[in-house]
Amino acid sequence: MDPSLHLHLAAVLLAISAVQATLGALVVRNRYEPGAPPMAAALFSTAIWLTGSAAEILFASSPTLFLLARDYKYIGILGAVLGFFFFALHLVRGKPAGGALVWALSVVPLLSLGLIWTNPWHEWMWAHPPTPPTTGVRTPWGPWWVWIQTPYMYGLLAAGQLALLLELFRARHLTRPQAAALLAGSAVPFAVNIVYNIRPELPDLQQTPLAFAVTALVYAWAFFGFQLYRARPLAMRGAFEAVADAVVLIDGQSRVVDANGPARRLLGEGSGPLLGQLARAVLDRNGLGLVPVAPGTRSAVRGPDDRYLESETSEIAGPDGSSLGRVLVLRDVSERYRAEWGLHESEAMMRAVLESSPNGVVRLRPIRAPEGRIRDFSCVFANPSANRQLAPPGDTLLGRTLGEVRPPHTAVLLDVFRRVADQRSSVDTVVQAGGESPLWFRVTSSPLGGDVLVTFVDITQEKQREMTMVSHARQDPLTGLLNRRGLEDDAEALLASASEEGRGLGLLFLDLDGFKTINDTWGHEAGDQALKTVAARLVRCLRVEDLIARIGGDEFVALVAEATPREALGLAERIRNVVGAPIAHSSTRLEVVPSIGIALFPMHGSAMEELLRAADAAMYTSKRTGSGASLAPPRPAAAS
Numbered sequence: 001m002d003p004s005l006h007l008h009l010a011a012v013l014l015a016i017s018a019v020q021a022t023l024g025a026l027v028v029r030n031r032y033e034p035g036a037p038p039m040a041a042a043l044f045s046t047a048i049w050l051t052g053s054a055a056e057i058l059f060a061s062s063p064t065l066f067l068l069a070r071d072y073k074y075i076g077i078l079g080a081v082l083g084f085f086f087f088a089l090h091l092v093r094g095k096p097a098g099g100a101l102v103w104a105l106s107v108v109p110l111l112s113l114g115l116i117w118t119n120p121w122h123e124w125m126w127a128h129p130p131t132p133p134t135t136g137v138r139t140p141w142g143p144w145w146v147w148i149q150t151p152y153m154y155g156l157l158a159a160g161q162l163a164l165l166l167e168l169f170r171a172r173h174l175t176r177p178q179a180a181a182l183l184a185g186s187a188v189p190f191a192v193n194i195v196y197n198i199r200p201e202l203p204d205l206q207q208t209p210l211a212f213a214v215t216a217l218v219y220a221w222a223f224f225g226f227q228l229y230r231a232r233p234l235a236m237r238g239a240f241e242a243v244a245d246a247v248v249l250i251d252g253q254s255r256v257v258d259a260n261g262p263a264r265r266l267l268g269e270g271s272g273p274l275l276g277q278l279a280r281a282v283l284d285r286n287g288l289g290l291v292p293v294a295p296g297t298r299s300a301v302r303g304p305d306d307r308y309l310e311s312e313t314s315e316i317a318g319p320d321g322s323s324l325g326r327v328l329v330l331r332d333v334s335e336r337y338r339a340e341w342g343l344h345e346s347e348a349m350m351r352a353v354l355e356s357s358p359n360g361v362v363r364l365r366p367i368r369a370p371e372g373r374i375r376d377f378s379c380v381f382a383n384p385s386a387n388r389q390l391a392p393p394g395d396t397l398l399g400r401t402l403g404e405v406r407p408p409h410t411a412v413l414l415d416v417f418r419r420v421a422d423q424r425s426s427v428d429t430v431v432q433a434g435g436e437s438p439l440w441f442r443v444t445s446s447p448l449g450g451d452v453l454v455t456f457v458d459i460t461q462e463k464q465r466e467m468t469m470v471s472h473a474r475q476d477p478l479t480g481l482l483n484r485r486g487l488e489d490d491a492e493a494l495l496a497s498a499s500e501e502g503r504g505l506g507l508l509f510l511d512l513d514g515f516k517t518i519n520d521t522w523g524h525e526a527g528d529q530a531l532k533t534v535a536a537r538l539v540r541c542l543r544v545e546d547l548i549a550r551i552g553g554d555e556f557v558a559l560v561a562e563a564t565p566r567e568a569l570g571l572a573e574r575i576r577n578v579v580g581a582p583i584a585h586s587s588t589r590l591e592v593v594p595s596i597g598i599a600l601f602p603m604h605g606s607a608m609e610e611l612l613r614a615a616d617a618a619m620y621t622s623k624r625t626g627s628g629a630s631l632a633p634p635r636p637a638a639a640s
Contacts, residue, residue, distance in 0.1 A: 010054040017050035038090060042083025048076030060132035070130060074116050078109035081153045088160035108152045115144055125149075246330040249316075250279045250293065252323060266330060279328065288330075295326050300333070308337040360386030360441075360456035362397060363448065366421050374418045376544055377402045377452065389441075389456060403544035409482075411547040411559070412490045413443065415497055420445045420452050430459070432474055432486075440464075476550045478528060479535035487549035491559055491608045494547060495601060498561075505601040506563030508572055509615035510538075510579075510594040511623070515554040518590050526585050530592055537579045541571070556594075557612070565600060565631055572596040572629035595622045596629040604632045 024043030027036050052073025059065035082105065086097050112125070119125045124144040131139045141150075246263035248256055256279050259267065267286050268274035274282060279293050287304040295315035303309045310331045316324045354361055364377035382390075382397035390405055391397045397405065402414060409431045416427050426446040432439070440463035441456045474486030482490060498505050512534065519527040531554070538548055538556060547559035560571060580593035597619025599605065604614040614632040622630035 007057070010057040013050045013054035013057075017047040017054070020044070020047035020050065037096070038083045038086035040083075042080055042087060045076045045079030045083055049073055049080055050076070052076060056132065063129060066132055067129070071116050075113065077153075078112060081156050082106065082109060085156040085160045088163050105156070108148060112144065112149045245332075248279065248328040248330070250326040250328060252325055254279050254293065256282060257325070263330065291328075291330070293326065293328060295323070307332055307334045309333065354383045357383060358385055358458065360389045360454075362386045362390075362454050362456075364402070364417060364452045364454060366418075366450065366452070367401065374421060377414070377417055379405075380451065386456060389439075389458075401544075406539070406544065409486075409490060411545050411561075412493055414545050415494060416443070416445055417452050417454070419497075420447055421450070430463075432463075479532055479550050481535050481538075481556075482547070482549035484549065484551040487547065487551060487557055487559070488608055490547055494559060494561075495606070495608065498601060499606070503562055504564070504603075506560040506568040506571075507599045507601070507611040507615045508558040508560065508568065508575070509597040509599075509612065509619045510556040510558070510575070511619055512554040512556075512592040512594055513623070514592045518592065522585065522588070522590070526590060529585055530583055530590050533583045534579050534592065534594075537581075538575065541575050541578050554592075557615075563600065565598075565603075568598045568600065569629060569631060572598060576628050593628075595619055597622060597632065598629065599632045604635060 020043050024040045024047065027040040027043065052069050052075075055069035056066060056073065059069050085105070086102070090096055115122070115124050119142070120128045122142075124142040126142050126145060127140040243260055244262060246266045247260045248263050248267070249258040251257045256275055256277055259274055264274060267282050272285065283289060283291050283293070288301060288309070290299065290301045291309070291311045292299055293313055295313055298310070298312045300308065300310045310333050312329045312331075314327045314329075316327060361381075361383045362379050363381035365380050366374045367376040367378055369375045378401050379397040379399065387395075387397055391400075402410060402417075412429070413431065416429050419425070420427055424447045426444065429443045429445070431441055431443055439458065440460045442459050444455045444457070446453045474483060474489060475481070476483045476486075494505065497503075512530075515527065515530065518530055531550070534556065535548075535550065538558065542548060542558055542560065545561045549557045551557050558575075560568065563571065575596065576594055580591070582589040582591050584590075597615040597617065599611045599614035599618065601611060605611045614635075618630040618632040622628055
């Protein structure tokens with residue numbers, strides 16, 4: 001570019017900066033209390049920016065003065081963006097930004113200023129030394145400016161534009177022209193930069209500060225020309241009358257000087273004059289003598305016609321901080337009070353019903369694994385009946401998990417509760433609990449928020465009548481585990497669920513080596529003790545969602561959820577180590593070590609009978625080979 005054109009551009013920048021500074025001084029001088037500070041800051045910052053840009057051109061031949069001008073210019077850049085944003089925010093919110101927000105949004109600009117003044121040491125802002133604009137070569141930007149400061153600045157501008165756009169759509173006719181003007185002005189820097197990004201060959205005419213100068217002029221025009229806040233008295237009167245609460249203005253002599261429609265209806269109609277009367281006298285004659293009128297007080301009183309009113313009194317402070325009067329707000333909360341009392345009564349009645357109900361009621365909250373699958377449930381509510389039925393004597397269910405309580409049929413219950421929580425549908429299940437004197441419960445599970453509400457209804461008598469027709473119970477009386485019939489019933493449900501969800505299962509068939517020797521040598525009492533110890537150790541080895549059963553004299557079966565061949569073999573090895581540990585009995589130590597056969601669903605079968613047959617055969621293979629645990633071979637492919 002011709003040097004004379006550079007000088008002309010510098011002169012234009014200085015002239016516009018003078019206009020910006022003058023407008024900023026007018027804003028301060030006219031004392032437009034709402035919006036004036038950020039508007040003045042934006043105008044003065046833009047003036048600094050323009051002056052610095054002009055100085056860069058004028059002092060291009062002096063490296064020292066050029067660097068000073070560049071550092072000075074960026075004070076204006078950072079301040080202008082913040083000023084525009086806070087002014088737009090003030091217009092939309094109707095009040096200035098809080099101190100915490102101002103400081104929070106000032107962190108990046110303050111850090112940028114520090115980096116600007118120390119840029120020769122690290123070049124985070126731009127390459128050093130920067131290239132004067134008169135050379136036509138742009139200085140490469142540093143990482144902080146590219147990745148932090150630039151997105152931050154344009155992010156603030158975009159946020160301000162979004163706020164103005166929302167204001168444009170929601171504003172009434174009084175403020176819509178101002179919002180449109182401000183929105184158009186704030187779009188100028190975006191438009192200019194888009195053009196220069198599309199056409200990088202265009203000459204550098206200090207387009208960015210000029211674009212922000214246009215924005216500042218539009219903002220100032222809207223501020224002065226539209227008289228942005230001059231409609232406030234009219235708007236305030238309309239808002240005053242539109243408020244549903246009764247609002248009373250009280251002067252320094254405690255007399256009523258104004259009241260909106262609800263207040264006139266509450267305090268004036270039919271009870272005498274209102275304006276000019278002492279506030280205390282007006283309240284007393286309307287049955288509201290307990291309402292305080294001192295500044296900063298709140299109360300809730302029962303008023304005439306059996307209404308409940310909440311009151312709040314605030315002080316009106318003048319520009320110098322002196323008290324001009326008070327605002328008394330009376331809010332009719334009768335419906336809310338009645339609803340709250342009704343809710344309290346309903347809650348008390350519901351609690352009484354739950355406390356006295358013979359049925360157990362618990363609320364279970366899902367405990368999810370990192371991948372999102374529910375692995376257990378925690379009890380967050382249990383009525384007394386549920387505690388009696390499920391918790392150990394003298395203990396409580398609250399805070400305990402299903403795995404800790406571990407009632408019989410835990411695997412089936414966990415599967416049911418999972419389906420209720422995930423599919424948001426109710427399920428009824430019948431389960432058996434207890435050993436020699438079994439109890440039967442109908443378990444109704446329903447979704448409740450994100451939790452599961454479970455009701456246990458004792459149907460023991462009904463089931464006992466049915467039991468006379470059934471030759472075998474579902475539960476092993478010695479170990480408390482499921483027996484063969486219970487295993488087949490519960491496994492059918494788990495197999496169907498696994499098939500529907502595409503999950504695998506592992507079946508471990510255990511036979512205790514050495515158990516016959518214990519019976520023959522030490523008697524059946526020692527054998528029973530060994531079986532109960534083995535059952536307890538199996539429970540410790542397996543998870544809450546796994547199924548455990550004793551299906552014969554010394555034969556146990558575990559149906560393990562989501563087991564791969566490698567995981568099943570690893571679990572079998574762990575079971576052998578834990579179950580095979582010596583068992584203390586009288587003065588001796590009993591030893592039983594399980595041989596384990598493994599079958600996988602659906603690899604070795606899709607029905608329980610097929611899986612048991614495959615695992616049984618694999619168990620005999622492990623006995624024969626002495627391997628301890630053996631995986632069943634894959635099924636032969638079907639003939640075509």
